[in-house]
Amino acid sequence: MYSRISFALVIAAAAILSPRPAESQPHADSLGILEAVVAQLELERARDDSARAEACGPTMPRLCLPRVTPVWYVRSEAAMARTLAGLMELPAEVEVAGQPEPACPWPSDLAPPGAGLRTDMDLALVSASVAHVTFRQSCDNPRGYMHDLYVRESRFTIRREGKSWLVEEVTTIVS
Numbered sequence: 001m002y003s004r005i006s007f008a009l010v011i012a013a014a015a016i017l018s019p020r021p022a023e024s025q026p027h028a029d030s031l032g033i034l035e036a037v038v039a040q041l042e043l044e045r046a047r048d049d050s051a052r053a054e055a056c057g058p059t060m061p062r063l064c065l066p067r068v069t070p071v072w073y074v075r076s077e078a079a080m081a082r083t084l085a086g087l088m089e090l091p092a093e094v095e096v097a098g099q100p101e102p103a104c105p106w107p108s109d110l111a112p113p114g115a116g117l118r119t120d121m122d123l124a125l126v127s128a129s130v131a132h133v134t135f136r137q138s139c140d141n142p143r144g145y146m147h148d149l150y151v152r153e154s155r156f157t158i159r160r161e162g163k164s165w166l167v168e169e170v171t172t173i174v175s
Contacts (some may be wrong), residue, residue, distance in 0.1 A: 030039065032165040033123060033131050036158050038087045041135075041169045065108040071116030072137075073102050081121045084135075090118075104139035104150055115139075127158040151175050 009045040048069075056064040073095040074081040085092035095118065117137040124132045133156040141150045164167040 019051060029125065029131070029160075029165070030080070030123060031083075031114055032160075032163075033133060033158050034084050034087060036167050037084060037133055037135065037156055040156065040170060041088065062107045062109065068104040068105040068108050068111045068115055070139075071102070071114055072119040073099070074119050078120055080123055081119045084121065085119070090129040091116075101138060101140040101149060104141050107142070110142060131158045131165070132156065133158060149175075 018119055027138045052063045069090065072081065072085045072090055072092040073126065074085070074092055076094045082092050082094075093116075102118060103112050103115045105111045105117070117139050120136045126132055134153065136151070136153045138149060138151045141148055152172065154172040154175045156167055158165050159168045
């Protein structure tokens with residue numbers, strides 16, 4: 001009896017400790033890739049916050065105000081964008097078809113409730129060690145801004161380094 005239980009425990013332990021089956025690896029890769037994107041976006045936000053703090057003063061009083069936490073409006077099928085919002089601890093709502101562009105979350109003192117960014121992303125595994133992520137955000141700028149519509153699109157090239165994924169290059173276009 002003990003030998004059967006011992007054998008069952010050994011088999012169970014081997015199943016738990018063995019490498020993941022191939023079909024679950026893409027999910028692990030996707031999460032690792034998203035974590036690399038989060039690290040890059042948080043680095044960019046820290047740089048922006050530092051620049052805002054430096055420019056804050058009597059001539060630029062709005063830069064002294066705290067930022068509004070934007071709502072990310074995502075399509076119902078955009079699971080990656082919702083996961084990314086969760087990793088960044090940002091609120092995400094599924095947008096309704098035909099919904100107009102959300103109001104931009106700036107300037108902080110004029111941002112209406114629910115201000116946020118329509119957010120979308122695509123992830124493509126180019127090879128076992130390279131991925132491309134396209135991250136796009138847009139919103140309706142307030143009156144007085146150069147463009148009616150704010151659009152930011154970033155393309156990340158992410159490379160596997162051992163078990164981790166690291167951002168190798170970022171190209172961003174803002175209009």
